[in-house]
Amino acid sequence: MKVLITGSNGLLGQHLIPLFARDGKYSVIATGRGTNRSPQGENYIYESANLRDAGSVQQLVQKHQPDIIIHAGAMSQVDECEKNKDACWDTNVGATRYLVNAAEKVNAFFLFLSTDFVFDGLSGPYNEDAAVNPINYYGTSKVAAERLVHNSKLQWAIVRTVLVYGVANDPHRSNMISWVRDNLRQGKKIKVVDDQVRTPTLCQDLATGCLLIADKKATGYFNISGKEILTPYDMAEQTATFFQLDTGLIEKISSRSLAQPAARPAKTGLLINKAEQELGYKPHTFAEGLEIVAGEIR
Numbered sequence: 151m152k153v154l155i156t157g158s159n160g161l162l163g164q165h166l167i168p169l170f171a172r173d174g175k176y177s178v179i180a181t182g183r184g185t186n187r188s189p190q191g192e193n194y195i196y197e198s199a200n201l202r203d204a205g206s207v208q209q210l211v212q213k214h215q216p217d218i219i220i221h222a223g224a225m226s227q228v229d230e231c232e233k234n235k236d237a238c239w240d241t242n243v244g245a246t247r248y249l250v251n252a253a254e255k256v257n258a259f260f261l262f263l264s265t266d267f268v269f270d271g272l273s274g275p276y277n278e279d280a281a282v283n284p285i286n287y288y289g290t291s292k293v294a295a296e297r298l299v300h301n302s303k304l305q306w307a308i309v310r311t312v313l314v315y316g317v318a319n320d321p322h323r324s325n326m327i328s329w330v331r332d333n334l335r336q337g338k339k340i341k342v343v344d345d346q347v348r349t350p351t352l353c354q355d356l357a358t359g360c361l362l363i364a365d366k367k368a369t370g371y372f373n374i375s376g377k378e379i380l381t382p383y384d385m386a387e388q389t390a391t392f393f394q395l396d397t398g399l400i401e402k403i404s405s406r407s408l409a410q411p412a413a414r415p416a417k418t419g420l421l422i423n424k425a426e427q428e429l430g431y432k433p434h435t436f437a438e439g440l441e442i443v444a445g446e447i448r
């Protein structure tokens with residue numbers, strides 16, 4: 151079975167490659183922008199492609215004829231999306247359109263990665279059929295991309311997740327655990343919000359959720375996240391305690407004082423009953439996740 155993974159240089163992509171390539175059931179084609187930044191072995195093909203170029207996307211899919219496409223590629227920096235709406239739309243919606251069109255030609259199963267930011271955060275945690283109502287442009291772009299997938303002729307799964315933590319090689323996104331640990335190790339104070347409610351997701355668990363869906367070609371919406379409801383402050387405090395660092399250096403703040411360009415939904419978090427029952431999905435606890443990440447970060 152051939153699987154094409156987009157966003158392969160990203161946090162999730164770097165964990166999808168070894169998981170899908172490990173036992174020979176899948177032959178993996180990983181695609182990212184520029185050179186391959188994934189540190190994994192060589193039992194997969196890497197192809198550089200700009201997903202915003204319709205011709206490159208069509209050529210890539212036509213060449214490899216994947217049975218499954220896992221579309222993890224995105225512009226995932228929320229504030230960047232707010233400041234550069236055209237780039238956000240071209241990447242998060244345009245690229246998805248090109249991939250859906252190409253997938254329809256080869257009849258590939260399509261697994262799309264989406265986010266809790268499709269919700270307004272007024273009444274989380276949310277299950278799969280909650281009404282979407284995004285409050286920032288990143289979320290708006292993801293709702294539009296979900297609609298493209300939903301209305302396509304494909305067999306599809308839309309996977310929503312939340313505040314993914316873990317370690318990537320040469321990441322283009324910050325990793326919260328390292329950010330807390332490194333600052334506190336240097337005795338630096340950090341300001342962490344305690345008015346956002348999330349179900350933080352260990353990257354390995356998200357990758358496993360995608361594998362469970364791919365194995366079954368399970369269709370529909372799936373919430374794949376952690377189970378514990380935590381605030382970023384809870385996460386920071388647990389991280390500091392785990393690394394035996396001074397929690398006194400962590401200052402509780404409200405999101406408002408971060409003065410971020412993009413609004414964040416306050417109370418999200420996802421309910422994962424459906425994934426537990428239909429897929430046998432079983433995420434790690436945050437404490438277990440910390441252990442795993444601690445073993446990976448240098």
Ligand SMILES: NC(=O)C1=CN([C@@H]2O[C@H](COP(=O)(O)OP(=O)(O)OC[C@H]3O[C@@H](n4cnc5c(N)ncnc54)[C@H](OP(=O)(O)O)[C@@H]3O)[C@@H](O)[C@H]2O)C=CC1
Binds near residue numbers: 162227265312315
């Ligand atoms: N991280 C999180 O907390 C959450 C993530 N998600 C979603 O999950 C998915 C994976 O997230 P994550 O791995 O953390 O995100 P990353 O930002 O780490 O990875 C996204 C990848 O997409 C690539 N990409 C962006 N634009 C293009 C393009 N034009 N052509 C080719 N590749 C491109 C990036 O390339 P480059 O490395 O060159 O920048 C990057 O490697 C995304 O769809 C994201 O929206 C949902 C909820 C939470």
Ligand SMILES: Cc1cn([C@H]2C[C@H](O)[C@@H](COP(=O)(O)OP(=O)(O)O[C@H]3O[C@@H](C)C(=O)[C@@H](O)[C@H]3O)O2)c(=O)[nH]c1=O
Binds near residue numbers: 311313342408
């Ligand atoms: C930078 C910063 C972040 N934080 C908190 C806010 C946030 O909840 C958490 C992570 O910071 P971020 O800026 O990455 O948060 P954010 O951009 O909100 O993360 C989002 O990313 C996109 C891709 C998603 O899809 C969402 O699910 C969510 O994970 O840390 C602080 O408390 N203090 C800080 O100084």
